[in-house]
Amino acid sequence: MARDPVARAFKKWGAHSRGRFAFVATEDDHAELADIKIGFFSGYHGDTGSFDGPGGSLAHSSPPKSGLLHFDSEETWAVGSVQKAFDVETVALHEIGHILGLMHSSVPTAIMYPAVGDGVTKELSRDDVHGFRALYKV
Template sequence: MAHPKFLSPISCMLLVSLFFQSVLAHSDDQKQNPFEFIKHLQGCHKGEKVKGLQELKQYLEKFGYLDYNQSSLPVHAGDDDFDELLESAVKMYQLNHHLKVTGTLDSQTVSTMMMPRCGMADIVNGTSRMRSGKRRSHHRSSNFRTVAHFSFFDGNPKWPPSKYHLTYALSPGTRADVVGPVSRAFNTWASATHFTFSQVQNYAAADIKIAFASRDHGDNAPFDGPSGVIAHAFQPTIGMFHYDADEQWSVGPASGSFDMETVALHEIGHLLGLGHSSVERAIMYPSISPGISKGLDGDDVQGIKTLYGV
């Protein structure tokens, strides 16, 4: 009868070490910023062919800056060529984010592109809407019209005049600590608008439905893991708002985590009809870093009042 063979203590230690290395490597892969690839494109400019530019094209297409289907130029959507259309998209991105407009992936542009952000597009149907609004200067001695940076969804969808009270509900099983931040965010918008809000328990019947979700969650806008797209919400009157469950969330600003109230303020802006703003201090600015809290800016308030004429 054959005797079983036992591993030596050294072999066992080696196997355990390899196992934990594998687990850690897998964990690192899961935590990697999905926008990390942009770092390796720093310095790229028109005329170059660099691995990773195809991913950059997908990034810029996702957020509205690129649409090869609408171009009369030679199509390079599926390759790593830095073509003329990509250069134009980079310039528009730089313009919207108040960066030096060069069309080159300089360090500031790369750093901004890598920031965690909202999943909604900055540009709709090829129009740079982050700089579309206008308002009159409040200075008595000035008759100039100053450019406002709030924007709206394509077609300016909004809630009907009779629908000024909106109900919201959290998906069953949602973490309990989000209740306070979400409630405070709705109260902040209520104080700046003609809207009122109330929480209800009937999730299916609520005007606004809030949930935490991961990856592909059935709304044709899949999340991408930690530190990429952190949340999204949809235009009126769809009423859906999702946090990315793969992110680190906190009540109030905390190192390495995203403040649930700040992100709720941003996404409620979308639910009411606001698009993104190019004003960095505005709540509707598309990007946010962990550990940061923000409130409404004058640009946000002016935008919602302009949209609803109140």
């Protein structure tokens, strides 16, 4: 379920990079070669963060040198706007923003706003794109 929405999220950020950032999928049998390892986990799972179960932290990520994007497997996930579920692509867009070096935004419509409700889908906002382009000078 998660591969396509996460790939779309990476590609959406890449579309604003003027060629400086590209998403390239790695097949599962070569996952150790990936710069960013993506997965669903619960509780403590071997990195610096732990998940707290339903209703708390949805996901966490780290810069490419550490290379992770983890989703809390105890949350209810969906593709698109589904009540009582979180949209994988929306949360991936937010976490990829952190991977790229962006901090939280105070603009509620921004993908980098620190909270999202269930049943909500969001896209990159002008604020997100402006922050990305300023950071990477593109």
